[in-house]
Every structure is written in C-alpha cells, then in structure tokens.
Amino acid sequence: MDVVAMETDLNQTALLAVTMETMQKNLNDFFLVVSAILAFAMQMGFSLMETGLVRSKHATTILMKCTLDAFIGSVAYWLLGYALAHGEGNDFMGWTGFALVGVDPSRMSYWFYQAIFANTASTITSGAVAERLHLPAFFIYSFCLTGVMYPIASRWVWFHNGWLKQHGFIDFGGSGVVHMIGGVCALVAALYVGPRTLPPHSKKKGLSVFRGHSMTLTGIGAFLLMFGMLGYNMSSQLKVTRPGDGPVIALSAVNTLIAGSAGSFAALILGRTTPTGKFRWSYMTMLNGSIAGMVSACAGCNAMPVWGAYITGTGAGLTFFALRTLLHRCAVDDALDSFAVHFGGGFFGMLTAPILIHRGVLLTGDTHSLQVLAFQVAGILVLIAWSAAFCLVLFGVLKASKILRVKTEVEVYGMDVVKQREPAYPSEAWDIWDYPPDNGFLHWLRVTRPSRRQQQPVERAYTVDLSSVTSAANYRHLGSPLPAQNLNFAHWILKDQLQKCVHLLARDKCNSVNREIC
Numbered sequence: 001m002d003v004v005a006m007e008t009d010l011n012q013t014a015l016l017a018v019t020m021e022t023m024q025k026n027l028n029d030f031f032l033v034v035s036a037i038l039a040f041a042m043q044m045g046f047s048l049m050e051t052g053l054v055r056s057k058h059a060t061t062i063l064m065k066c067t068l069d070a071f072i073g074s075v076a077y078w079l080l081g082y083a084l085a086h087g088e089g090n091d092f093m094g095w096t097g098f099a100l101v102g103v104d105p106s107r108m109s110y111w112f113y114q115a116i117f118a119n120t121a122s123t124i125t126s127g128a129v130a131e132r133l134h135l136p137a138f139f140i141y142s143f144c145l146t147g148v149m150y151p152i153a154s155r156w157v158w159f160h161n162g163w164l165k166q167h168g169f170i171d172f173g174g175s176g177v178v179h180m181i182g183g184v185c186a187l188v189a190a191l192y193v194g195p196r197t198l199p200p201h202s203k204k205k206g207l208s209v210f211r212g213h214s215m216t217l218t219g220i221g222a223f224l225l226m227f228g229m230l231g232y233n234m235s236s237q238l239k240v241t242r243p244g245d246g247p248v249i250a251l252s253a254v255n256t257l258i259a260g261s262a263g264s265f266a267a268l269i270l271g272r273t274t275p276t277g278k279f280r281w282s283y284m285t286m287l288n289g290s291i292a293g294m295v296s297a298c299a300g301c302n303a304m305p306v307w308g309a310y311i312t313g314t315g316a317g318l319t320f321f322a323l324r325t326l327l328h329r330c331a332v333d334d335a336l337d338s339f340a341v342h343f344g345g346g347f348f349g350m351l352t353a354p355i356l357i358h359r360g361v362l363l364t365g366d367t368h369s370l371q372v373l374a375f376q377v378a379g380i381l382v383l384i385a386w387s388a389a390f391c392l393v394l395f396g397v398l399k400a401s402k403i404l405r406v407k408t409e410v411e412v413y414g415m416d417v418v419k420q421r422e423p424a425y426p427s428e429a430w431d432i433w434d435y436p437p438d439n440g441f442l443h444w445l446r447v448t449r450p451s452r453r454q455q456q457p458v459e460r461a462y463t464v465d466l467s468s469v470t471s472a473a474n475y476r477h478l479g480s481p482l483p484a485q486n487l488n489f490a491h492w493i494l495k496d497q498l499q500k501c502v503h504l505l506a507r508d509k510c511n512s513v514n515r516e517i518c
Contacts, residue, residue, distance in 0.1 A: 024241040029109040031240040036113040038231025041224050043070050046123045048221025050130060051424075053212035053284075053336055057414025058131045059424035065126050065138055072139065073119035076147030081118055082111055085151035091163035093152050113235055114154070117178055121150045124182030127336030128190040131210075132197075134406050135419070137398045145185060149390045153177050153383055168372040169379045170357070173236040173252070173298030175349035176380060181387035183343025186334065188391035192399050195333030197408050210335070215283065222287040229294040230256055233301050248302050255301035256294050259313030263293020263345070266317030276325045285321070292320035292341045296349030300357045308356035312349055319344035350380050 047066035051059050079099050086107075087094030097103045100111065122145045126138065156164040157177045171177055196210055212218060233252045239245055267289025271277030277285060293313030301309065323340035334340070354373040355361045361369045398404040406415065416423045 025106070027241050028239045029106075032109040032113050032235060032238060035231045035235030036109075036116045039113075039116050039228050039235055040070075042120060042228030042232065043067075043123065045221045045223070045225030045228055046127065048217045049225060050127050050221070050336055052214040052217030052219075052221060053127075054130050055210070055414070056213035056425055057416055057423070059213070059416060060420050060422045061135075061415040062126075062130055063424070064420065065133075065135075066123060068138070069123045069126060069142055070119050072142040073122055073146035074115050076143045077111075077115040077118045077151070080147040081151040082114065083151075084148065085114065085155045086110075086159060089155075091156075091161055091166070093155055094159075110238075113238075117154075117174060117232075118146045118150050120174075120178050121182040121185065122146050124179070124338050124342050125185045125189050128186035128334045128338040129193045130335040131415075132193055132405050132411050133189075134403050137404045140398060141189070141394055144390075144394055149185075149387060150178070150181070153181055153386055156382075157379075164379045164382070167375045167379075170353045170372070170376060171299050171350065172302045172353075173233040175295060175297075175299035175346040175353070176383050178346075179295045179298065179342040180346030180350060180380070181383055183339045183341070183346060184384055184387040185391045186338035187332070187343065188388060189395055190332055190334050190339070192395040193405050195331060196335075197411055210333075218284065219287065222291065225291060226260060226294060229260070229291075229298075233298055236298075237302065251304075252301040254306060255304055255309035256297045258306055259297035259301070259309040259316070259349075260290040260294040262310045262313030263296070263317035263320070264290035266314045267292070267321050270318065270321045277321070288324075288337055288341050289317040289320055292316040292345030295342055295345030296352070298346070299349040300353030300360075303357040303359070304353070305356070305358065308352075312352045312356060315352065316345040316348045319348045347380065350376065 043066065046069075047063055050066060051062045054062055082100065082103070083095065083097040084093050087097035089095045103111070122142045125141065125145065126133070154177050156162045157169055157171050158165065230253050233256045234249050237245055237249050237252065240249065264286045268281065268286040271282040271285040272279060293316045296312045296316035297304075297309055300312075304312070320337070320340045323344045324337050327334055327337075327340060332339075353360070354369065354376045357363075359369060361373055395404065406419075410418045414423070
C-alpha cells in the first residue's frame with residue numbers, strides 16, 4: 001500500500017507541476033497579448049494627433065494612412081519581418097520562418113507583440129510627410145520599414161544572440177530600435193519629399209503658416225499615445241510569472257509616467273521663457289515634450305531609479321525643443337515634429353540609460369559599466385547609420401521613380417476631395433439651408449451676381465468664421481481654387497465674382513427687421 005500511495009503522490013505532484021507550468025505559460029501569453037493591445041492604442045493616438053495637426057482638407061487621407069500602417073505592417077511582419085528578426089540564422093539576421101511557416105504556435109503571442117512594435121517605426125515616419133506624400137509611395141515604404149529595416153535592427157538588439165545584445169547593449173523598451181530609428185526615417189523622408197507648398201500671397205513666412213485644424217483631436221490623440229506608451233514599456237518584460245516580474249513591470253510604468261511629466265515641464269518652460277518658443281505657454285509644445293520624455297524612458301525604465309527617470313525625461317524635453325528649433329531654422333517641414341520627438345527622446349534615453357540605471361556608471365563607476373557605456377554609444381551610431389542608409393536608398397528610389405509626392409494642385413485642393421472624394425467634414429453634415437430658422441441664430445448667405453465688366457473671373461477660396469456671434473464675418477483669403485460643392489469644415493468656398501455676406505440673426509430680429517430674407 002505504501003508503494004502505491006507513494007506512486008499516487010508522485011503522479012499528483014507531476015500532474016500539479018505540469019498544470020502549474022501550463023498555467024504560467026498561459027498567463028505569460030495573456031499578459032503579452034493584453035499589454036500589446038494596450039500598446040496598440042499608440043496607433044489610435046498617432047491617428048488622432050496627426051489628423052488634428054494637419055489642415056482639415058487632408059484629414060481623411062491621414063486617417064486612412066494611419067490605419068493602413070497597422071494593416072500593411074502586420075502583413076509585412078508576417079511575411080518577412082519575424083523571420084528576419086527571430087528566425088534561425090546568424091548574429092545579424094534570420095532566414096527561417098517566413099510567413100510563420102514552421103513557427104511553433106506557442107510563439108504567436110510573441111509575434112503579436114513584436115508586430116505591434118514594428119508598426120510604430122513606420123507610423124512615426126508618416127507624420128513627418130503629412131499632406132503631400134503619394135499613396136503608392138506610402139504603401140512601399142510602410143512595407144519595407146516594417147518588413148525589413150526594423151526587423152533586422154531588432155534582431156541585433158533583442159534576439160538572444162544578437163550582436164549588439166551580446167555586448168551589453170541596453171534598450172529595454174525600444175528607445176533606440178523603435179523610436180530613434182523611426183525618427184531618422186522621418187527626417188530622411190521629410191528631406192526627400194520637401195516642404196509643403198506655401199500659399200503664394202501669405203503674409204506669414206516659413207512653416208508657421210501651416211496650422212492644424214483641431215487641437216482637440218491632437219490632445220485626445222496625445223493621451224491615447226501616452227496610454228499606449230505605458231502598455232508598450234510594461235509589455236517589454238515579456239513575462240509575469242517569474243520572481244520579481246511584478247515589481248519590474250510596476251517600476252517600468254512609474255518611470256514612464258515620471259519621465260513624461262518631466263519632459264512636459266521642460267518643454268513647456270522653454271517655450272515660455274525663450275524667443276524660440278515665442279514666450280508663450282504652448283499646449284502643443286507641452287504634449288510633444290511629454291511624449292519625448294516617455295520615449296526616453298523606454299531604454300532603461302525597468303532598471304532605473306525614479307529620480308533617474310525624471311532626469312532622463314527632462315533631458316529628452318530639452319533635446320526635443322532644441323531639435324525642433326534646429327529643423328525650423330533649416331526649413332525642414334516635419335509636420336508633427338516626428339524627428340524632434342522620437343529621435344530626440346530616443347537618443348537621449350539611449351545615452352543616459354547606461355549611466356543612470358542601478359548598475360550604471362553613476363551608481364557603480366566600475367570598468368564594466370564604462371565599457372557598456374562605450375559600446376552603447378557605438379551601438380547608437382550603428383542604428384542611426386543603418387536606418388539612415390536604408391531610408392536614403394528607399395526614398396531615393398521612390399523619388400527617382402516620381403511616385404514620392406503628389407502634384408501641387410492635389411496638395412492645395414486637398415487629398416480628401418481629389419483622391420478619396422471623402423472630405424472629413426462634408427458640408428452636408430452641417431448644412432442648415434433646408435431647415436427653418438426656428439431656434440438660435442440663422443446663418444444667412446446673400447450672394448449677388450458679378451457686374452458684366454468683370455473679365456475672366458478667377459476662382460478663389462475664402463474662409464468665413466461662423467463661430468462669431470456678431471453680424472460681421474471674418475474672411476481669410478486662401479487663394480486656392482476649389483469647386484463650390486466641395487465645402488470643407490466651416491469653410492464657404494466662393495468665387496471672386498460673388499459678394500459675400502453672412503448674418504447671424506436672432507429670431508426676433510428675423511421676424512421683424514429682416515422678414516424679407518427669412
């Protein structure tokens with residue numbers, strides 16, 4: 001009986017061990033997938049931020065590109081990326097597992113996590129060339145960045161025998177391999193595509209003439225981006241069942257938040273106290289500073305004291321501000337400051353991680369930490385060189401093929417109307433002409449025909465400010481010809497030969513004074 005009892009106990013113990021192991025694997029898979037879904041919120045954040053920071057006539061196109069980034073990137077990483085990054089091969093690249101052929105099903109959670117990361121590098125680039133990039137060029141570069149450039153770089157940094165990882169290279173959450181190289185790609189793309197077309201009669205000089213149409217969308221997008229960044233860095237721990245995993249995940253989230261806070265303060269104060277920031281409290285500057293701070297935390301948030309995260313975030317905010325100023329003075333049109341935010345934050349985070357982490361230069365000062373710092377600098381330069389060389393060839397070929405940029409008239413009219421024929425703010429959505437003026441104010445447009453003296457009338461676009469509650473309308477001449485049926489947002493598209501008049505009439509005034517126009 002004792003032998004039978006012992007065998008039963010052993011079987012139960014083995015069964016319990018197998019059950020615990022299975023549960024641990026399931027928990028790790030669940031953690032990785034859920035955290036990656038949180039990180040996927042970054043795609044939503046990028047979409048809304050980019051949409052809000054461009055002119056309303058390009059909003060639909062931007063939304064479509066940001067959505068396609070996720071789809072194209074997923075397919076590219078399925079066909080090529082995962083094999084190059086994590087297939088069997090050498091220290092530089094893999095060559096098995098294309099289209100996930102032969103890949104163990106237990107690796108699907110890790111594939112999903114890496115695919116979400118891969119999409120980010122391409123999305124960073126799209127913001128820098130907003131409003132003027134040709135759609136075929138977008139398809140090509142999105143596939144190439146996600147399917148080739150990022151996977152090879154990520155193998156060097158994150159694969160168990162990647163040549164940078166073997167030398168102690170530090171990049172826990174992707175400050176360098178995602179954000180920094182994405183910023184480099186954004187700069188190269190912006191240089192090749194060139195700046196947006198300036199209005200011919202604009203009184204403003206330089207890139208300040210281009211203003212986004214919705215700070216509300218931008219703010220909501222920034223919050224979603226920050227939300228995604230928290231999941232982004234938490235998921236980099238990969239597992240949640242080992243001893244010490246919980247505290248590391250918690251520390252990563254805390255450091256990410258603190259670094260973002262420090263970056264926002266630094267950028268905001270610089271904007272208020274320097275002529276470059278025009279001595280004003282800028283909401284947009286604050287948002288970009290916070291994102292740059294969170295980007296900088298990615299490199300060492302798992303092993304850095306909280307005060308180190310604050311220092312890192314502050315430096316990232318300063319770096320972002322300096323790089324943005326430099327690009328503006330060089331007339332480089334980066335519509336979303338993608339290079340300044342992601343390269344600046346990523347570069348500073350990569351540089352400070354081996355200094356400020358618990359085993360870093362500042363807290364230990366031993367020979368090994370100095371060697372890690374030296375190789376960290378070399379690895380940063382390698383990643384910059386790799387991404388710059390790849391994008392110089394890629395965008396050079398696209399430009400030589402004459403498919404990189406849309407025609408000037410398409411850019412001026414707006415790609416939403418010309419290409420998609422789906423304006424983000426169609427006039428039908430706010431048209432009041434079919435409704436009686438029973439409540440509130442009446443928006444009335446009085447038009448008269450031109451005199452016969454006018455020869456060869458030229459179509460132009462005017463903006464009418466319908467938010468004013470006075471009878472005087474504010475007009476801003478845009479000099480952009482556009483058919484009258486393609487009204488966009490709160491814009492009346494009229495002709496030169498029409499006399500413009502907008503009245504906001506209260507109901508009593510409409511019934512008494514202006515009965516003839518009601």
